[in-house]
Amino acid sequence: MNNLNVKFGLRNMFLDGVRPVSELVQHVNTNGSNAYIDALGLKHKELNDLLRETALKGVTSITVQNVFGQRYIGTRLYLPNLAKKMEIKIAPNPGNDLGAFLNGHRLIVYGNAQDGAGNTMDDGEIIIHGRAGDIVAMSMRGGKIFIRDNVGYRAAIHMKEYTGKVPALVIGGTAQDFFGEYMAGGRVILLGLNLSKNERHKAHYIGTGMHGGVIYLRGRVEEYQLGKEVGIRALDSHDWEIVGQYVSEFSSHFGFDPAEILQEKFQKLLPVSTRPYGKIYAY
Template sequence: MVMRIDCKGLYYRKQNKIIRNAAEEGETEFILDNANGQRYIGSGIEKKIKITVNGVPGNDLAMFMNGPTIIVNANAQDGVANTMNAGEVIVHGSAGDVIGYGMRGGKLYVKGDVGYRAGIHAKEYKKQIPVIIAGGVAGDFCGEYMAGGILVLLGLNRGEGVPIAGNYLGTGMHGGVIYIRGEVDEYTLGAEVSVLQLDSKDMKVLTKHLKEYCEHFELDLDEIMSEPFVKLQPISSRPYGSLYAY
């Protein structure tokens, strides 16, 4: 059974209350039609439900989420997967700024571009590793202060001369890894990261996640993997240690 909700003119608190109450009563699948900026969709939900959003959700989609799958058939706004713990978010468009802020687990797949500070403060713990893949380009400060996780930029369909990421890429990064399809100009990097070649372990991890990404968006994995990747990793796990007295 699928619950269909017409979100036109529906206040976000009422919409989210309907979803939460129905999920508590056993509903497992929701379709939100005419979404137009309603915030916090899926936030804090810990059940294995599926939410399909037809329209543009508001900020903090999937914030604190712990299990659901959310599919967005349009663009998404800022703060997608903010501090998300588990689950999956699939955006069939572009997304705004600070996606994956403090993300602790789960997967965030964006078909198009992402804004500033994608993956900021992402972190991992043991086997709980967040994964963020953007098919387009990213704005400035991508991967800022990353403490863990996997962030992938593919740069698909970008115009000639358009960089795959803005300036200060990986600034303050002290954990995790960023995979870049193609080359990256070192002058755009933060001082805390270095550019390395991928080894066999990297290729295995990257292929695994890109296979799933391509299945969601009906893309050709072989075509994507035909271009070389580089990886960015932090030089130090404590880049600002010298600033403290202890």
């Protein structure tokens, strides 16, 4: 009980050695409503302390450089009284849970994101000029995520929507297995821009357990890659409107030609039932 218990001592990898904000001021350079933060050598909590502190000072645009794996960027910015949502530019590689529980801010990453980007995100925008790891947009409830390249396993798992709040995830590359698993709402667009001609998407068990929302998939996918709760449909005019809108937004972020992307064949993946497991019980 005295910090000397070496064998069983508890090391807190998040909080041990965290310095108070007052010692970290040299990492921040504020200029009116803009700020620059050098994240080199900052712990997860230290960086987020600085971001919150800077936001509370009325800064609305922050550039964070030298980010090497710091987690939860954007998570501590639940500030309902903030007049204007923030824009945070991040380079090169933020850590896990980027924008988890994000409350309406805009995060732009010039590099790759790791696991859990947009985890249970509530609102806002995440734009990633690179790839992202596993469980992107898990349980995302609102806002938009644009990712230029590939994503890892279980992207869009359990995304959900309610009334006007419809989250959107647009992925330029391809995804890994269990893509859209348990999806309960929202719109996911998988473009496969980095696949060669006739190369099929990588994922298996796409949309397994899906019971809401929609996946628009560009490029080839075989039926055996889909979960059994998913049906394939052709896009109608309303779908094209949605896809067109998100593709042009995606293109404007990353400098693609939307017309070229839209030329290719798209398929719509829908759940066959909103109650996939309604009939497995004896009452």
